[in-house]
Amino acid sequence: xxxxxxxxxxxxxxxxxxxxxxxxxxxxxxxxxxxxxxxxxxxxxxxxxxxxxxxxxxxxxxxxxxxxxxxxxxxxxxxxxxxxxxxxxxxxxxxxxxxxxxxxxxxxxxxxxxxxxxxxxxxxxxxxxxxxxxxxxxxxxxxxxxxxxxxxxxxxxxxxxxxxxxxxxxxxxxxxxxxxxxxxxxxxxxxxxxxxxxxxxxxxxxxxxxxxx
Amino acid sequence: xxxxxxxxxxxxxxxxxxxxxxxxxxxxxxxxxxxxxxxxxxxxxxxxxxxxxxxxxxxxxxxxxxxxxxxxxxxxxxxxxxxxxxxxxxxxxxxxxxxxxxxxxxxxxxxxxxxxxxxxxxxxxxxxxxxxxxxxxxxxxxxxxxxxxxxxxxxxxxxxxxxxxxxxxxxxxxxxxxxxxxxxxxxxxxxxxxxxxxxxxxxxxxxxxxxxxxxxxxxxxxxxxxxxxxxxxxxxxxxxxxxxxxxxxxxxxxxxxxxxxxxxxxxxxxxxxxxxxxxxxxxxxxxxxx
Numbered sequence: 001x002x003x004x005x006x007x008x009x010x011x012x013x014x015x016x017x018x019x020x021x022x023x024x025x026x027x028x029x030x031x032x033x034x035x036x037x038x039x040x041x042x043x044x045x046x047x048x049x050x051x052x053x054x055x056x057x058x059x060x061x062x063x064x065x066x067x068x069x070x071x072x073x074x075x076x077x078x079x080x081x082x083x084x085x086x087x088x089x090x091x092x093x094x095x096x097x098x099x100x101x102x103x104x105x106x107x108x109x110x111x112x113x114x115x116x117x118x119x120x121x122x123x124x125x126x127x128x129x130x131x132x133x134x135x136x137x138x139x140x141x142x143x144x145x146x147x148x149x150x151x152x153x154x155x156x157x158x159x160x161x162x163x164x165x166x167x168x169x170x171x172x173x174x175x176x177x178x179x180x181x182x183x184x185x186x187x188x189x190x191x192x193x194x195x196x197x198x199x200x201x202x203x204x205x206x207x208x209x210x211x212x213x
Numbered sequence: 214x215x216x217x218x219x220x221x222x223x224x225x226x227x228x229x230x231x232x233x234x235x236x237x238x239x240x241x242x243x244x245x246x247x248x249x250x251x252x253x254x255x256x257x258x259x260x261x262x263x264x265x266x267x268x269x270x271x272x273x274x275x276x277x278x279x280x281x282x283x284x285x286x287x288x289x290x291x292x293x294x295x296x297x298x299x300x301x302x303x304x305x306x307x308x309x310x311x312x313x314x315x316x317x318x319x320x321x322x323x324x325x326x327x328x329x330x331x332x333x334x335x336x337x338x339x340x341x342x343x344x345x346x347x348x349x350x351x352x353x354x355x356x357x358x359x360x361x362x363x364x365x366x367x368x369x370x371x372x373x374x375x376x377x378x379x380x381x382x383x384x385x386x387x388x389x390x391x392x393x394x395x396x397x398x399x400x401x402x403x404x405x406x407x408x409x410x411x412x413x414x415x416x417x418x419x420x421x422x423x424x425x426x427x428x429x430x431x432x433x434x435x436x437x438x439x440x441x442x443x444x445x446x447x448x449x450x451x452x453x454x455x456x457x458x459x460x461x462x463x464x465x466x467x468x469x470x471x472x473x474x475x476x477x478x479x480x481x482x483x484x485x486x487x488x489x490x491x492x493x494x495x496x497x498x499x500x501x502x503x
Contacts, residue, residue, distance in 0.1 A: 014497070058503070059427025060389030060496035067493045101317050101341055101350045104390055125350065126317070151253045151262065152289040152319055179217070184259040196256050 002026040004039040011044035014064030016071035023072040033079045037117065041072045045115030052112075053199040059108070062198070066111035073114070091119045091141040092205060095127040097156040102149035105178065108198040109145060116202045118143075129156075129163040136164070136172055142209040145201065148178040157181075158189035165190070173208040177201055214240075215251040215287070216258060218455075225252050225260075228268055234279035241280040243456040247310055248280065250297075251287040266296050273300040285310035285336075285453075291323045298331040310334040312453075313382060314364065316341040316348035325371040335374060336418060337364030339402065340384025340395070352393065354401030357383050361406050365415060377414040380451055381406065385419040387426035388436070388476065389499045392492035396424070396440075397477055400447045407448035418451035419444065421460075432469075432502050434458050439469035443477070472501050 007022045019041075026036045048065040051057040057065075094110050096103050103125050110120045123135045136144055144164065148154040157176050164172060173192040176185075186194035192208060195201025214236055216222040224232035240248055252268065254260035265288075276284060283306045286297040294311055301309055309331075314324050315338035328335045339361040342351050351357045361381045368374040383402045386395035399419065406412050424440045425433040441452065442463045454460055463470050480495030482488050 058389065058429055059387060060499045061503075063390055063392075063493060063496045064500070099317055099319055101348065103350075104386060107392065108390060126347070150289045151260075154254075179256065180254040180260075182254060182256055182259040185254065188259075 008044035020071040100153035328372040357402035358405035403447040421454035
């Protein structure tokens with residue numbers, strides 16, 4: 001019998017092969033795909049996020065847990081897509097703004113957001129306003145997450161937001177982050193939220209666009 | 214001196230020149246060769262470009278009053294560097310460093326001009342490369358090495374630098390979140406640079422604290438020293454680091470050196486896997502130090 005708390009703990013410890021095996025076993029037992037995703041994987045990853053936030057877990061541990069999450073998702077994803085379970089409101093576009101090639105922080109946000117059940121489309125570094133907007137449209141995303149690591153590139157976030165607001169894309173929530181970015185800057189440029197670190201960014205996504213459970 | 218450190222951040226917030234002078238004196242006493250000055254915004258403090266430009270004309274003479282150690286100006290903006298250099302008195306502290314030029318810099322030609330005009334040392338970020346339509350991240354040691362050669366060539370021809378007036382930063386990523394294999398890439402690139410006679414005399418530098426980002430505080434210093442030990446063996450001769458830490462080279466059988474060396478070996482991609490897989494394995498190994 002599938003024991004979700006044990007599965008959560010295994011994911012927390014980052015034991016990818018075992019998480020994959022447990023996911024397969026849960027499905028073989030006839031458990032619902034959505035339930036396995038939420039109770040088995042997302043619930044485990046949310047403890048990881050919480051502990052990371054409180055410095056009980058560190059970056060390498062989050063990475064290893066994300067790998068375990070991925071291993072489980074590799075089994076569930078084809079079935080979820082088959083069932084048409086992915087929700088458009090749960091799609092996040094991530095990218096680093098034009099002129100800026102930094103992406104380690106953004107990648108961590110992507111991994112944790114996937115772990116929380118969001119569909120993440122990472123469009124990469126050095127992205128223009130047109131590219132961000134095209135990706136939002138193409139994937140019918142609910143959230144746009146932008147990263148910048150340089151004081152010379154952070155003003156471009158406002159260019160993207162202004163361009164987005166000129167489109168009929170009012171429902172899209174914009175979140176920003178990166179070393180020189182502060183809450184005050186986020187407010188000033190008209191972003192909907194600011195994530196100081198990866199776990200805060202994911203919390204923000206959840207506040208702005210709760211995934212219907 | 215960087216706003217993301219508490220004392221420097223407070224000093225900037227209060228525009229407290231004497232606090233900056235105390236920091237400059239302390240770091241001078243600790244034996245630094247250059248004092249890095251970065252007054253960028255941080256996650257807890259917004260700083261507008263104009264605020265920096267308004268403060269620098271007071272700050273730079275104040276620092277120069279407290280120490281004769283030259284300053285390394287750290288910012289991606291041309292206007293920041295111009296302002297710093299205009300207010301820097303060469304007769305007091307010698308040749309400053311402009312940190313940094315990189316393929317992605319807006320107005321990079323002006324940066325090259327400024328380096329020549331003010332006769333500064335220069336740091337070039339070789340982790341980024343020039344492409345026909347702009348710039349991109351380097352994804353192999355060979356690309357970092359090629360980028361280093363391009364930067365040196367540009368700094369020599371456009372800025373009139375001699376090779377030993379140039380520092381190349383080969384890039385350094387957090388070892389625990391290194392899914393592109395950037396740490397190995399940087400170390401391998403250092404060796405390629407050191408093996409190229411046409412680059413003889415160029416200095417190599419990295420931002421050391423990046424390496425231990427995201428790991429428990431109590432092991433950061435040991436990890437940074439282990440990296441330093443490996444990197445110096447690969448040709449590193451400068452580091453942008455925190456002089457208040459006990460930075461030192463460790464013995465080869467030191468546990469940090471052993472674990473970090475093994476972790477970096479784990480981070481090398483095997484046939485049939487992605488660099489991300491190898492990065493996960495590297496992170497896994499690092500956790501042995503926790």
